[in-house]
Amino acid sequence: MEISVIVAGATGRMGQEVVRMIEQNDHLHLVGAVSRSNVGKDIGDIVGLGKLGILCTASVIQTLETVQADVLIDFTTPEHVKVHAEQAILAGVRPVIGTSGLSEKDIESLSHLARLYKIGVIFAPNFAIGAVLMMQFAAKAALYMPHVEIIESHHDQKLDAPSGTAVKTAEMIARNRSEIKQGHPDEQELIDGARGAMMSGFRIHSVRLPGMVAHQEVIFGDQGQTLTIRHDSIHRESFMPGVKLAVEKVMELDYFVYGLENVLDF
Structure with a gap:
C-alpha cells in the first residue's frame, strides 16, 4: 500500500530520523514537512539526503490545506500535539503521535473525535x-x-x-x-x-x-x-521500526489506539 506522509517537527532529532526512514521505504512517500524554524528550506538538505523537493512549512494546518496525505507523524512539543492531531482528524488524515505530554483528558477527547470521524489514530509513548x-x-x-x-x-x-x-x-x-x-x-x-x-x-x-x-x-x-x-x-534509529509499523497499521484503523502494544501480536 502506498502511503503519503506529513512529518511535523521534521527538523527535530526524531523528525529527521523519521524523514530518513520514509525515504528508505518505497511504499512511504513524504509529501510535507513542518518546521517553523526552517520555513522554505528543503527538508532533504537539512537531513543530509540532498534536495527532495519538499520545502518546510510553518504549520500543520497550512500543510494539510496544500497537500494530499494519508498520515501525519507528529514529533513536536506537548503544547502543540493535541491541536495538530485534531487538525489532522478533521482533514481526514490519520495521526501517528510520538510526542509525549498528552493528558488523560486529551486522550479521551482525541479518542472521541477519532470515533466520530472514523479516523485511525495511534499514540505511542515509545516506538521502540x-x-x-x-x-x-x-x-x-x-x-x-x-x-x-x-x-x-x-x-x-x-x-x-x-x-x-x-x-x-x-x-x-x-x-x-x-x-x-x-x-x-x-x-x-x-x-x-x-x-x-x-x-x-x-x-x-x-x-x-x-x-x-x-x-x-x-x-x-x-x-x-x-x-x-x-x-x-x-540511538534514535531504534524507534524507526515502530514508527514504520504504526504508519502501516493506522491505515487499517478507524479508532484511537494508545500504546504500540495494541497493534502488536502478543
Missing part, C-alpha cells in the same frame, strides 16, 4: 519495540511482585517529566496490582522530591542529563530478591 516489550514484562511481573519503582532517564532537552513511557508503564503495572503503601510508614523527605513522584502508590524518578537518549528501568523488590527490567535506546 524493546521498550514495548519492557512494559509488557513489567506489567506481568507486577502480578507477583507488587513492590516497584520506576527510574527513567532522558536527554536534558526533554520537556516533560515523567516521560510518557514511564506514565504508560505505571498505568499498566497499576492494572495488575492493588495499591499498597510501600516503604516505611514514617518515611520523611528531608528534601522535597527526594523520593520522586507518586503514581498509583509507587514512585517514578526522572533523570535528565546530556549524553542520554531514552532509558528506563523498572525495579521490583521482594523478600531476599530484586528484579530489574531495563530498556535502553542508544
